[in-house]
Amino acid sequence: MESSNNNYNYYILLVDDEKDILDLFTEYLSSNGFNTISFQNPLDALEYFYKKPNNCSLVITDYKMPQMSGLDLIKKIKDTNCKIKTIVISAFIKDNLPYDKSYITTVDRILEKPVYLDRLKKTVQELFQQSIFSKKPKINKRKKVVLGNNLKISNLVLEQITL
Numbered sequence: 635m636e637s638s639n640n641n642y643n644y645y646i647l648l649v650d651d652e653k654d655i656l657d658l659f660t661e662y663l664s665s666n667g668f669n670t671i672s673f674q675n676p677l678d679a680l681e682y683f684y685k686k687p688n689n690c691s692l693v694i695t696d697y698k699m700p701q702m703s704g705l706d707l708i709k710k711i712k713d714t715n716c717k718i719k720t721i722v723i724s725a726f727i728k729d730n731l732p733y734d735k736s737y738i739t740t741v742d743r744i745l746e747k748p749v750y751l752d753r754l755k756k757t758v759q760e761l762f763q764q765s766i767f768s769k770k771p772k773i774n775k776r777k778k779v780v781l782g783n784n785l786k787i788s789n790l791v792l793e794q795i796t797l
Contacts, residue, residue, distance in 0.1 A: 645670075656673075663758065680707060680710055691719065694758075698724060721742065725746065
């Protein structure tokens with residue numbers, strides 16, 4: 635794990651099994667004012683995320699990694715916090731993503747390798763702007779809990795049940 639020590643509002647979880655790419659993205663984003671936490675192993679990234687889910691505003695992950703795919707990582711993270719923005723980076727977009735339609739609901743942006751650093755920065759900034767000015771939050775509707783006194787909670791939605 636590598637972490638920048640900047641005191642900024644945004645936290646980016648970077649995951650790529652290629653150390654050189656991970657170091658390059660971490661250094662570039664940190665030097666541009668973004669607080670980053672980076673991992674080569676997606677399982678380590680997921681473990682960190684589960685311990686500190688509120689520290690993450692954006693996930694940038696490689697698509698193809700030995701321990702877990704980037705899409706599987708994003709699905710697990712979004713099961714915990716569906717508002718987190720996501721970017722998948724891959725050299726295999728043309729070969730893999732058209733056949734795996736599950737990414738449509740979980741991935742906010744896809745960047746094809748090689749990724750130009752200015753494009754990465756612009757994409758990160760756009761996603762932060764969307765999350766700041768978004769009026770309509772995303773709600774994970776899969777989890778529903780029924781409580782006593784006729785109250786029903788569906789993640790962020792609380793409504794009175796009329797009998």
